[in-house]
Amino acid sequence: MKKFKIKKMRALNRSYGGDVGINVFLLIVGAFMALPFVYAICSALKPLDELWYFPPRFFVENPTLKNFTELFRLMSTSWVPFSRYIFNTVFISVVGTGGHVLVASLAAYALSKMKFPGRNFMFKAVEYSLMYNAVAAGIAIFIILSALGWIDTYLAIIIPTLAGSLGLFLMKQFMDSNVPDQILEAAHIDGAGEFRIWWQIAMPLVKPAWLTLIILMFQSLWQTGASIYIQSEELKTFSYAISQVLAGGIVRTGAASASTVIMMSVPILVFVLSQSNVIETMATSGMKD
Amino acid sequence: MAKEPVNAVKERADWTKRDWRRYEMKKNKVAYLFVAPYMILFTVFTVAPVVLSFLLSFTSFNMLEWPKMVWLDNYLRLFLADDIFLTSVKNTFLFAVITGPASYLLCLFFAWFINELTPKIRSFVTLIFYAPAIAGNVYLIWGILFSGDSYGYVNGWLLKMGLISEPILFFQNVNYIFPLIIMVALWTSLGTSFLTFIAGFQNVDRTYYEAGAVDGVKNRWQELWFVTLPLMKNQMLLSAVLAITGAFGFGAIIDAMVGFPSPDYCVHTMVHHLNDYGNLRMELGYASAIATLLFLMMIGSNFLVRNLLKRVGK
Known part of the structure; x- marks a missing residue:
């Protein structure tokens, strides 16, 4: 054959x-x-x-690894203890990221799962706000922050980032397709309160979404450098301090490269750990016309 | 026997729309509690800045005294008496028109190409392409590679190959700055939009491709245009919005690479002009007028692109 x-x-x-x-x-x-x-x-x-x-x-x-030890030597000679810069960056990143995830997912849950007057308007407003860049709002935010008396405090960096619209947008879209209404209804019948349903039922179901919010938020806060909202040296960040080390001139090339490697490895590591979750979230992220 | 409506319904029979609305609001009190923290912050730090910029753009304001009404003076000054502003508008448009669509297409096509790879390689390649967007100021390395002295690698190679006889001062020469900045900007531009596309491609059900093949789709390009893209419309719109917003807001990279102000204002953008007047000269009314125009440009081009995207797959 x-x-x-x-x-x-x-x-x-x-x-x-x-x-x-x-x-x-x-x-x-x-x-x-x-x-x-x-x-x-x-x-x-x-x-x-x-x-x-x-x-x-x-x-x-x-x-x-000499450049890394040299970097730490340079750091220890700085005017403000270097640990302070690191603390500032970590504090801003962690509090800002955590706060954003909580505030945004609480609102996203209500916008996605509760039917109340005004919800369409609110979500449309968030969607339209994606169309302009915070860079253009910088001056106005400065005026608002100084009216609130927050200039030169941690609040000036952290609070405005909590209001970011991309996070809420992604979270809401993800909840729309990944939190089944039946489960929520069952929980209602079992007598759970809305807050408890949000925390114990909805949030575990949208883990990919909050991991995505964490990476997006964390990487932007981690990079916070010199800001017009902050003047005191004690409140400045790691990224700023590193740029000062670099400004020390050409003899510090080695230490500068070492610091670049440290700065970049943190967000990249966070992304490597959460990549599949991020992609899963983005799959639901579309904007409907 | 016709059933009598229950009391509750009878009572509500003459409710107006407003009564219902009030009832719904009361019933959903907890929903307002849930959205309140975010919505208050959103109003204060995302909506109010736009309104405030718009209002202040008609005033002269320096943070110390109460704003003084000057009506359209700021705008007239911008367009009639400020040549640097006009340069900045031109540069902003140029940057946006080049980097916006280019970064959008890069995100789309690389996501498409990457989607053809096997899953393990795919996550690695995704990381390589996405890393520049999240790695902070690594883009400064381009400054070293293109450095003007003979230690710069590009100059070194060009000298060695005998293409040039003396090093080029890349970041001082007006002819080179613009393309270099575009290159660096595109290098960092495969960000959230890129991930959105990657996810979009992964999400398309295989059966659509098979159905497409049966219906006469002959190659990968036709498949992309007739099958995949129409299924990804929502992702395309979000990415477009992010790409446009990014393209107009561009300024930090230029500061870091070229310094401020740039030679001959050759890469001076509206963001620079805004910060110049807002942070350095404290002419906040004037800066607000620039911000207002920038807002309008961003939102205007977003609506334009929205309409264009409706034609995909037709």
Whole structure:
């Protein structure tokens, strides 16, 4: 019997040429995207003499951790204890992120699951506010903050970020499709209060969404640098302090690279840990016309 | 025997719309409690700034004295007497028109390409492309790579290859700053929109592709246009909104890479102009007029793009 030659199944509508082309393209662009990261890590590991090779070499030959110790030495000589800057950044990031997730998901739950007059209007307002950038609002926020007397306090950084609209938007969309009304109804019949239903039933169901809010919020707060709302040195952040170390000039190139690596690794790590959840959330994030 | 309506219904038979509304509001008291914290913050820090900017744009205000009404003076001054402002408008538009659509298309196409990979590789490649958007000021490394002395890598390579005879001062030369900034901006631009697209692609049910193939879709491009994109309309709209908003709000990268003010104001944007008058010169009325125009531009282009997106897949 003649054997049938079975062609390996190809994905639908895909040509070999196209697949190869796309992969090569992704490889080239991927290398371009990764270039600064590779450079930062390489220079952070370079010993002093390698940093001053001429012509400069991209990759590191004898990796060392000296730059990191040098960075900590420089930090300990700063005017305000360096731990204070780190505390500020961590405090702002954690309180701001936690507060945003709580406030936004509480509101998102009501907007998604309770039918009350005004809810469409409120959600439309949030949706439209996505259309403009907070950068344009900076001056007005400054005026509002000074009217409240919050300039030069933690509140000035933390409170305005709690009002971000993207977080609420994503949370509400996710709750719409991932929290079944039947469960809530059952809980109602069992006599649970709204607050308890939100905390014990809805919130566990939307874990991907709050992880997404955490990463989006955390990364923007983590990067908080010099701000017009903060003047006292004691309230300034890690990112600001690092920019000061960098401003110390060219002799500090090694320490500067080390600090860049520290700064970037935190948000990247958070993303690596939460990636699949973030993607799941974004799947429901669409904006209806 | 016709059933008598229950008392409760009888009592409410003559309720007006307003009565019902009040009743609904009372019944849902707890809902208002839930939205209150967010909505108060949202009103104070997201809505009020727009209103405040608009109102202050008709005044002269310096934070110390009560605002003085000057009506349209700020706007007249902006358009008739402030050449730098006009440059900034031109630059802002140019940046937005280039980086907005470009970053949008990059997000879309890379998400599409990445979607063809196997899951493990896909998460890794996603990380590589997304990392620039979250890595803080890593973009400053481009400044080192393009540094003007012969230690700059790009200059080093160009010199070695004999293409140039002396190093180019990339960040001082007006001809190079603009394209370089665009490049760095695009490098950082695969952010939330990108993830939205990645999720959108993963979410499309396979059966649609099969149905599409039966109906005569012949290659991946047709599949994208006729099958995938129409299914992702909602994601496309959100990404578009984020891309536009980002493209207009762009300024921090320029400050960090080129310094402020830029040589010949060649990359001076409205955000710069706004901060210049708002933070440095304390002419808050004038700055508010700039902010108001910026708000209008962002919102206007959003509506424009919304209408364009309605045509996808037709």
